[in-house]
Amino acid sequence: MKSVVIEKPGVMNLKDTNIPAPKPGFARIKVKAAAICATDLEVIDGNIPANYPLIPGHEWSGIVDAVGSPEDEAWIGKRVIGSNDVVCLKCDFCRSGNWRYCKDFEEIGFKRNGAYAEYLVIPVYGLCELPENVSFAHGALCEPLGVALGTLEKANAKFGQTLLIMGAGSIGLCMLAAAKAMGMEKIVVCATTDKRLKIAKKLGAYATIATKEQDLMSEMKKIHPEGTDVVIDATGIEECIQNCLKLTKKGGYFALAGYGRGKVMSIRIDDIHVNNLHVVGAGNNWNMHKKAVELMASGTVNIECFISNTLKLEEFEKGIDLARKRPEGFVKAVFLL
Template sequence: MKAAVLYAKNDIRIEEMDTPSLQRHEILIKVKATGICGSDLPRVMGDAAHHYPIVLGHEFSGVVESIGSEVTRVKAGDRVVGVPLKPCYECHDCLSGNFAQCKHYSFVGSRVNGSWAEYVVIPEANAITFDESISFEEAAFVEPSAVALHALRLIQYQGGEHVAILGGGNIGLLTLQWARVLGAKDITVFDIDDERLATAKRLGADYTINSAKAGFEEGWKQITGNHGFGVVMETAGSDVTMRLSFEIAANKAKVCFIGTPVRDLTFSHKQFELLNRKEFTLTGSWMSYSSPFPGDEWELTLHFLKRGLLNFKDMVFKQYPLEDIGKAFELYRDPSTVKGKILLLNA
């Protein structure tokens, strides 16, 4: 099969390799669409890969090509979304239903070969079927959508609040859509890129604020009556937005860090004091899983997508054949030029 193999920093090659063989509980998927995640960028353009060589890719959909001898739930020809986490099911966290905290997990597309290829192997338990009303391109968004929904469920999100989304990237725009579906009073997206903010508007944001512009504070104070936001979802992983979340949170707010920071974060004592004074709840969110595995975040994404309440099509920035993956990473050399999701497609 054809695959994009990462050998070292900025060294990704399209090569022929053996199609993976199946164990009894596994299925072979012909990949139709797969995304490039923000977490893939430091693996390709930095030194964050766990090992070399590796085939990355963990956001994917395709068609079941063949099945192992013990597989009963799916069959050849089924259209499926792939779930990348491979928990051990035996550690304390797995037995508690906290699969994302598994001590002995593997992960398709980072620990073992993933979906930047013509074929990928996953356990039967990691396949979720969907019908022809949903395109393969849309289905490739199910994993990041589940990340966004998982975070909202983690903070026991309920409608009726002023919601702030810090960061208008893919996870931010998915969090925006879920907050809208689940009944936000209004939603404000903060970013420093006007094109991203325009996309947020199209996807249902009530307000957008460019936080790089002087005087932006007056905008959010006016929206919330100077009370701040009852729900703050930080999705950029930026030290700037993480500190900003403390500033804009209302008293007794819920603040969730979805974004993963890439450098050390320092709060002044005055900034950190806001956590005490406002008595807001701060939590992190990791991946997209709940019990029973993989969690209803995945099925709910397909349900609301089929009902037309989620819009993934307007989040696609570029689509390339797998063999043109190099063109995608040429764009990422200047991340400001990338305005949405880049998908890799197989015929």
């Protein structure tokens, strides 16, 4: 099968590899769409633990083509999306529903081969049917939408509350779309330039702030004078996180949803301590893909406009280059197979 393989950090090739055989409890998917995520760039660059050589790709949709256990045969031929989490299902974490804390947790696209290929192997327990009215390309975006939903849940986000999203990458924009759908108010999206803020405006952001041109603190003082109920950092950048802590309303929630890449930073302790902030990590989200696909199927959240470029797998270099350079109008590139 055709697949894109990261041989080692920085070295990526289109190769002919063996079609994987599903073990008992697993299903083989004929991949129909695989989206390029900014996290894939971190895997390509070696900034995130991964098992090389690796086929990356964790945002996907497809059709079940084979199963490893006869009792799963009913899945064959179904349009699906699925969880990327391979876990033991037996430990206390798994049994309490906290799959990703399992010591055996391995994520498809990171520790196991992912979706930049014609076929992919996925555990049957994580499969979810993709309704006919959701396209394969749109279905591949269930994963980032699920991340956004998980983050909003961890940040205790509620109907009618104000929200500030730092960063207008695809996760930041997914959060905006989900927060709008759940009835959050006066949602502000910040990014360094207004290149992607135009999309945020189109999606219904109450205000956008381009921090290179506008003063973040004084603008926010005008929009949310008492501070913001829920603040989410989707950048992982020290200065952004420090600002977020200052912009969260007293007693409010601040969620960290950006990769820190091992960095250490300084914070003003009293921004958290005196203001009774709830600071939560939101880097791991699971069991949200089902909710995401339901929201897409019902039309409650429509993020189809995020797909700015569709490509063939053979054009992977072009796709990666687009994801790195993020030209004007670019949100997401999706491989269609």
